[in-house]
Every structure is written in structure tokens, then in C-alpha cells.
Amino acid sequence: MTRVDAFRAAVDASVYSVRRAWGYAPTWLLRVIVGYLVLAVTPAAQVLVVSWLVETSGGTPREFVPPLVVLTVLLGLGQAMEQNTNLIGQRTANRLRARYQDELMRAVAALPPQRVGQAQTNATIQGCRSSLPDLGRLASSVVASAGALVTAAALCVSVWRISPVAGVLVVAALLPNLLVFAWDAKMQDAAFVPYGEWERRSEYAVEQLVGQRTATELATLGSGAVVAEVADTRRRTANAILDRILVLLTRTGTISGGGTAILLGGALAGVVVGGSGGAGIAAGIVGVLSGVAATRSAGFSFGDLISFAPKVRAYRQFVESVSHSVDTQIRSDAQSVDARRLTVTYPGSTEPAIRELSFSAEKGQIIALVGVNGAGKTTAINTVLGLLEPDAGVVAVDGVDATALPLAARLGYFGLLTQEFGRYEFTVRDTIRIGRPDGKATDDEIWQALDSAHAGDFVRRLGDGLDTQLGSQFGGVGLSGGQWQRLALARIYLRDAPIWILDEPTSAIDAEAEQQIFAELQRTRSDRITIVVSHRAWTLKGMDHIYVLDEGRIVEHGTYEQLITQQRRFSQIFAEQVA
Ligand SMILES: Nc1ncnc2c1ncn2[C@@H]1O[C@H](COP(=O)(O)OP(=O)(O)OP(=O)(O)O)[C@@H](O)[C@H]1O
Ligand SMILES: [Mg+2]
Known part of the structure; x- marks a missing residue:
């Protein structure tokens, strides 16, 4: 999968997840959208109000109290909305997850008998099952990502007045994260089936320890620990597959962090050099610092879009590969x-x-x-x-x-x-x-x-x-x-x-x-x-x-x-x- 493919897959997955969320839980989706929209415009509003505050700071209380109050309200609003939007996002994700799980189980139930119990089928189902929490979260992540774009655009506009170069660099600071997560998606895509397979093997061993028929046999044999060891070995193999990806991600995360820092440092320099007067510089610095926070959360939400995309594709492929159209109907007679x-x-x-x-x-x-x-x-x-x-x-x-x-x-x-x-x-x-x-x-x-x-x-x-x-x-x-x-x-x-x-x-x-x-x-x-x-x-x-x-x-x-x-x-x- 090339980077372009990864982005295209992310767009497909995003459209899919929002469409599904709209179909199943429209009011929840709306709440999430409102939450992230308010969050998105808060940083830019803060930049404007800080510049207003600095301009009025030497004046009478009549002059500086209104911007002070507005700024305080904005800070409080930002705090409360962040917390609430997160919780609403979680509640929405739980609902969507249940929906995806039900759909997945119905697809499993409709599998033709020849496909049931096959290694490939089991690995895919297990992969889909472990992706369910991510699938549930995706719609919120899409909204959060759109919010991040709005944040970046609004910050760009508000910082632009102070220094156009800084305005552009604040937006550009999003790019290193995007590239890293696109690469992450490629790795996760490759790991989907082998990881699912080893996870399923481990889970199977756990089921033998827990399931009544086998648990009794194992308890009387006194050899449950042997099965526990088998489960553990398999779990470690699954983890090793993920771990390889996580190690690579840590390295690229460090590199992208450096890239982001350089771009934002450039933006700061732009503000200091180009900002005319204290008000502009103060507001510009607030803008760039908000940009730091924005790129971090944008990184996470864009990362979700890109890294969940292969899971969405695997899920869709599986669910859509099962035909629900031919129901078994009991025949009335045979001669x-x-x-x-x-x-x-x-x-x-x-x-x-x-x-x-x-x-x-x-x-x-x-x-x-x-x-x-x-x-x-x-x-x-x-x-x-x-x-x-x-x-x-x-x-x-x-x-x-x-x-x-x-x-x-x-x-x-x-x-x-x-x-x-x-x-x-x-x-x-x-x-x-x-x-x-x-x-x-x-x-x-x-x-x-x-x-x-x-x-x-x-x-x-x-x-x-x-x-x-x-x-x-x-x-x-x-x-x-x-x-x-x-x-x-x-x-x-x-x-x-x-x-x-x-x-x-x-x-x-x-x-x-x-x-x-x-x-x-x-x-x-x-x-x-x-x-x-x-x-x-x-x-x-x-x-x-x-x-x-x-x-x-x-x-x-x-x-x-x-x-x-x-x-x-x-x-x-x-x-x-x-x-
Ligand atoms: N899934 C399979 N893959 C490969 N070989 C198989 C499979 N299932 C059965 N066999 C082989 O086919 C042969 C016939 O097996 P089958 O299960 O039809 O026997 P059966 O007559 O039903 O025996 P039983 O009385 O034990 O139930 C056996 O030699 C068996 O090893
Ligand atoms: Mg038989």
C-alpha cells in the first residue's frame, strides 16, 4: 500500500464510518459534531481575544475587563467541552461498536458451512473482532479530524494577520504526523491476518481452560498449566507481531516530533520577526502554542483515520463477502x-x-x-x-x-x-x-x-x-x-x-x-x-x-x-x- 493508497483508504473508511453512524445514531453523531466544532474554533478565538486583551491592558478597567471575561469564559468552555466531547464520543463509540459487532456476528452466522472453522476464516473473524472498538471510535475520530482541520484553518487565519509565514507554518506542522500515521497504516494492514491468527490461537487455548467440558478434563488431569503455557506462548507470538510495528512507530514518532517542532519553531520566529508590537507577538505566540496542542490531537485523530482504515476495509470485505440473500428454508417434501x-x-x-x-x-x-x-x-x-x-x-x-x-x-x-x-x-x-x-x-x-x-x-x-x-x-x-x-x-x-x-x-x-x-x-x-x-x-x-x-x-x-x-x-x- 503506497501513501496515496493509505490516504484514499482513510477517506473511504471515514466516509463509510460517518455514513454508518448517521444511519444508526444520528443524534449522537450530531452531538459529537457540535462538541468538536466548538472545540475547533476556541483556539483561534483565544488568539483574537489575547490580542484584544494586550491592546487594552494599559487602559481603564472598563476597557480591559470585557476581554478578560471573554478569555476566562473561553478557557472554561474549552475545558468543559473537551471533557464532555470525549465522553459523548465514548458513548457514541459504544453504540456503534455494538452495532458493528451485531453485524459481524450475523455475517459469521450466515457463513456457508464449508467456510466455517477454516484457518483463514477464523483469523479474519478474530481480526475483525479485535478491530471492533476501533471501528466504533472511527466516526468520532473523523469528526475530531475535521475539527482539527477547522482549528488549523482558523488558527492560520488569525495568526496570518500577525505573520503570514507563521500562519502557513502552523498548518504545515500537521504534515509530519500525517505521514507517520500513513506509514503506520501500511504496517498494520500487513499485520492484520497474522496477528488475528495468533490471537485466535491464544484465545482458543484460553477457551479450553475456561470452557466447562475441557476445563473439567484438564482439572482432573492436573495439566491446566500446560494449556496456560500454550496460551501464553501464542499470546507472546501475537504481541511480537505488534511489537515490531510499535518499535518502528516509536522511531518515526520521534522523527515526526522533531519535524513538527522545527515547523512550529519557524512559526514562532515568523511571529517574533513579523509581529508588529507586543499585542501581535503575544497573540501570535498563543496561536503557535495552541497549534502545538492542535497538532497533537490532530495527530491522534488523523492517526485513527489512517490506521483504522485497513481494519475497516478488512471488516467490510468480510461482512460483504457473506451473502445473506439465501436463507435456509426447510423443504416440505422429498421423495x-x-x-x-x-x-x-x-x-x-x-x-x-x-x-x-x-x-x-x-x-x-x-x-x-x-x-x-x-x-x-x-x-x-x-x-x-x-x-x-x-x-x-x-x-x-x-x-x-x-x-x-x-x-x-x-x-x-x-x-x-x-x-x-x-x-x-x-x-x-x-x-x-x-x-x-x-x-x-x-x-x-x-x-x-x-x-x-x-x-x-x-x-x-x-x-x-x-x-x-x-x-x-x-x-x-x-x-x-x-x-x-x-x-x-x-x-x-x-x-x-x-x-x-x-x-x-x-x-x-x-x-x-x-x-x-x-x-x-x-x-x-x-x-x-x-x-x-x-x-x-x-x-x-x-x-x-x-x-x-x-x-x-x-x-x-x-x-x-x-x-x-x-x-x-x-x-x-x-x-x-x-x-
Ligand atoms: N477433515 C479431514 N481431512 C482429511 N481426512 C479426513 C478428514 N475427515 C476424515 N478424514 C479421513 O477420511 C477417512 C474416513 O473418515 P470418516 O470420518 O468418514 O470415518 P467414519 O466412518 O465416519 O468413522 P467413525 O466411525 O469413526 O465416525 C478416515 O481415514 C479419516 O482419516
Ligand atoms: Mg463418523
């Missing part, structure tokens, strides 16, 4: 789903994880994918959903190639219970209603879903029913692993999509409840297509078709009875269980 000769290779792998894998199911059927760990079941499921792109093969829903649909629309066909289901420590109601994209569900619907997932009974025993806070980290109730899994299944019942994919839906659930859950799935099977991954032989008995995966291929398929009598891979895998 069939076909996976035809799917081959999938993970990035970085040489061997495909699944090869030429085909299976199909129709409405009303329950089919199963079985196989040992690593056989390729989850890979197959994720490809059907569209989360993985196959090297070859087609997924068809109702006979139509599913790639014809945007992913969000495609996902509207599916209700997926993943192996790594979420344990959301919200209220029961909130935990269940996220099964639907719009989050809308009546209490009756939620209870029905809970009952179908065999979670209704234990939820009824919780103190506040659907309003019970879950998770002990917020003072709520702790649940067992199987209870969490039943809630996850209840989300799928509430979602009620036409194709259900349940990846080991009862892995944490006791045998009795498992039986009831599968009986319920069988009872309501006619409403949907159900695809189940299961490691328990007996659950497979009532299935319409079972596909046996081995090393990414389907090696055998049929009904439970057929597979048992064939005495091949299926019988091998389940030998213990069916004996």
Missing part, C-alpha cells in the same frame, strides 16, 4: 435421495476417503451406513449434504442433481444430527428452537419434539421447564452426555426436514432409551427419508437396507437378515454383538 458413485479425496490426502460409493433411499425408508471407524461414513454423509465436494459422482434429490441448488437451499432438505452435536448452554427453549433457521417454535411444538426424542421426561423434572438454564457454568443445571444427545435429537424432530441424517444418534444413550428412540423413528418413518449411522447391531434389524462400508467402498449391502446369512464383512464387524 428420494441418491448417491451415485461418489469419490471424495480430502485436500492434502493422496488416497480418496470414499470411492465410487452409491446408495439410495426413498420416502418412508430407513437405511443405514455401517462400518468400522474411519470407513468413510461421515465423509459420505457430508458429501450428500454438500459440505464436501466429490471428485466424481452425483448426489440427486428427487432425481435432480443437487449441485443445481445453492448450498443453503440444498441444506433445507436435511436434518443432520452430527457425531459432534452441540451442547448449547442456553435455556431449554433456546437450545431446541435453533433446530429451525427462523428459530420460531411454539411451546407445544418444542414439547412434542422433546417427547419424540425421549427428552420430555427429564426436562419436565427440571425446575423451570423450557426456561431452565442449561450448563453449570451459568449457574444452570448440568446434564449427562446422553441427555445432551437427546436434546440434539429433539432439535432434529423440531426441524422436521424431509431427509434425516443421524450420525450415531444414540452413541451416548442407554440401551433402554435407545430402543425407545429407534422405535419412535420406525413409528414415524413414513413422514421422511431416514439415513442412520450406527455401530449397534440390534438397531439395524428393522432397516430397509444396510450398506456396509470398508476403506471407503461399499463392500456389501442388504437387509439385516440377508447380511447375517452372507457371513461376510457385516457378520465380521458385528460378530460380538450378534453372537
Whole structure:
């Protein structure tokens, strides 16, 4: 980024932030503007009044009291306005920050599943999150910078009368700061992603120490300090990235300070040489000294504009890269789903994880994918959903190639219970209603879903029913692993999509409840297509078709009875269980 680009970026960022502030908090923006405007014209007014005061100083009280009073009022006004404008600026910044944060989180929420959890995405999100306070402040900084320009122009005019050279030099004294901050922006721009990445890594380690599931494990292992050390090392790496910039900035800050001093020294010389009489010299000196203060605060606010500009650009790029236009809408119906000769290779792998894998199911059927760990079941499921792109093969829903649909629309066909289901420590109601994209569900619907997932009974025993806070980290109730899994299944019942994919839906659930859950799935099977991954032989008995995966291929398929009598891979895998 060249200096010109840095200035252009600063202008873009400034326009953007003021536009957003005007759209979201116009009265706050107006208050900030009024505050900085009063502050901006005060120094020049002081110059004029000082010159008036010096001229009348030898005269009668009638002559010198009015300028004295006016000057006192101006000084008081300057003090009070500075304090107030700062506070109003902070309150405005808090409001804007909340707004940007909400927008950022909505963009994160709208990310397509393939982008979620990727290193690049995480680093960018983290970078955006750490920029939120700066984004919030930016509009005030823009106004402060405009104020600084007004201050400089007004000082220039008032000092010009005393010495034109001094007037020009007072304005020129702003330049060294501007150049330094433009350079700073360039450095910050380059650091944005690596800094975000290391900060995210550090934060991840901290989350493991704090988050309940991992914190308990670490506490029992007694090895939390190891994770703390990991967090610390990562934080230091992030800091080192910033530190390099700060060291360079200190050097250039010193140089620009020198430049500013020389220009203002020149202005003082101009005043002393050119100022005719004591009044002019006194007023000129006040003007130049105000110029010192003005360049300092202008330096800070211009610095904000220039150094925040890369953050604004990264934020905008991210937020605008996420399309909010395709909402997931749950489909009302699907008659069939076909996976035809799917081959999938993970990035970085040489061997495909699944090869030429085909299976199909129709409405009303329950089919199963079985196989040992690593056989390729989850890979197959994720490809059907569209989360993985196959090297070859087609997924068809109702006979139509599913790639014809945007992913969000495609996902509207599916209700997926993943192996790594979420344990959301919200209220029961909130935990269940996220099964639907719009989050809308009546209490009756939620209870029905809970009952179908065999979670209704234990939820009824919780103190506040659907309003019970879950998770002990917020003072709520702790649940067992199987209870969490039943809630996850209840989300799928509430979602009620036409194709259900349940990846080991009862892995944490006791045998009795498992039986009831599968009986319920069988009872309501006619409403949907159900695809189940299961490691328990007996659950497979009532299935319409079972596909046996081995090393990414389907090696055998049929009904439970057929597979048992064939005495091949299926019988091998389940030998213990069916004996
Ligand atoms: N994100 C990934 N990147 C690279 N390889 C992966 C990834 N996920 C899975 N694999 C590999 O693909 C193969 C199939 O994994 P998959 O998760 O589909 O197995 P699975 O049948 O679901 O096993 P499990 O019963 O343990 O859930 C494995 O060899 C695994 O190492
Ligand atoms: Mg799996």
C-alpha cells in the first residue's frame, strides 16, 4: 500500500464510518459534531481575544475587563467541552461498536458451512473482532479530524494577520504526523491476518481452560498449566507481531516530533520577526502554542483515520463477502435421495476417503451406513449434504442433481444430527428452537419434539421447564452426555426436514432409551427419508437396507437378515454383538 493508497483508504473508511453512524445514531453523531466544532474554533478565538486583551491592558478597567471575561469564559468552555466531547464520543463509540459487532456476528452466522472453522476464516473473524472498538471510535475520530482541520484553518487565519509565514507554518506542522500515521497504516494492514491468527490461537487455548467440558478434563488431569503455557506462548507470538510495528512507530514518532517542532519553531520566529508590537507577538505566540496542542490531537485523530482504515476495509470485505440473500428454508417434501458413485479425496490426502460409493433411499425408508471407524461414513454423509465436494459422482434429490441448488437451499432438505452435536448452554427453549433457521417454535411444538426424542421426561423434572438454564457454568443445571444427545435429537424432530441424517444418534444413550428412540423413528418413518449411522447391531434389524462400508467402498449391502446369512464383512464387524 503506497501513501496515496493509505490516504484514499482513510477517506473511504471515514466516509463509510460517518455514513454508518448517521444511519444508526444520528443524534449522537450530531452531538459529537457540535462538541468538536466548538472545540475547533476556541483556539483561534483565544488568539483574537489575547490580542484584544494586550491592546487594552494599559487602559481603564472598563476597557480591559470585557476581554478578560471573554478569555476566562473561553478557557472554561474549552475545558468543559473537551471533557464532555470525549465522553459523548465514548458513548457514541459504544453504540456503534455494538452495532458493528451485531453485524459481524450475523455475517459469521450466515457463513456457508464449508467456510466455517477454516484457518483463514477464523483469523479474519478474530481480526475483525479485535478491530471492533476501533471501528466504533472511527466516526468520532473523523469528526475530531475535521475539527482539527477547522482549528488549523482558523488558527492560520488569525495568526496570518500577525505573520503570514507563521500562519502557513502552523498548518504545515500537521504534515509530519500525517505521514507517520500513513506509514503506520501500511504496517498494520500487513499485520492484520497474522496477528488475528495468533490471537485466535491464544484465545482458543484460553477457551479450553475456561470452557466447562475441557476445563473439567484438564482439572482432573492436573495439566491446566500446560494449556496456560500454550496460551501464553501464542499470546507472546501475537504481541511480537505488534511489537515490531510499535518499535518502528516509536522511531518515526520521534522523527515526526522533531519535524513538527522545527515547523512550529519557524512559526514562532515568523511571529517574533513579523509581529508588529507586543499585542501581535503575544497573540501570535498563543496561536503557535495552541497549534502545538492542535497538532497533537490532530495527530491522534488523523492517526485513527489512517490506521483504522485497513481494519475497516478488512471488516467490510468480510461482512460483504457473506451473502445473506439465501436463507435456509426447510423443504416440505422429498421423495428420494441418491448417491451415485461418489469419490471424495480430502485436500492434502493422496488416497480418496470414499470411492465410487452409491446408495439410495426413498420416502418412508430407513437405511443405514455401517462400518468400522474411519470407513468413510461421515465423509459420505457430508458429501450428500454438500459440505464436501466429490471428485466424481452425483448426489440427486428427487432425481435432480443437487449441485443445481445453492448450498443453503440444498441444506433445507436435511436434518443432520452430527457425531459432534452441540451442547448449547442456553435455556431449554433456546437450545431446541435453533433446530429451525427462523428459530420460531411454539411451546407445544418444542414439547412434542422433546417427547419424540425421549427428552420430555427429564426436562419436565427440571425446575423451570423450557426456561431452565442449561450448563453449570451459568449457574444452570448440568446434564449427562446422553441427555445432551437427546436434546440434539429433539432439535432434529423440531426441524422436521424431509431427509434425516443421524450420525450415531444414540452413541451416548442407554440401551433402554435407545430402543425407545429407534422405535419412535420406525413409528414415524413414513413422514421422511431416514439415513442412520450406527455401530449397534440390534438397531439395524428393522432397516430397509444396510450398506456396509470398508476403506471407503461399499463392500456389501442388504437387509439385516440377508447380511447375517452372507457371513461376510457385516457378520465380521458385528460378530460380538450378534453372537
Ligand atoms: N477433515 C479431514 N481431512 C482429511 N481426512 C479426513 C478428514 N475427515 C476424515 N478424514 C479421513 O477420511 C477417512 C474416513 O473418515 P470418516 O470420518 O468418514 O470415518 P467414519 O466412518 O465416519 O468413522 P467413525 O466411525 O469413526 O465416525 C478416515 O481415514 C479419516 O482419516
Ligand atoms: Mg463418523
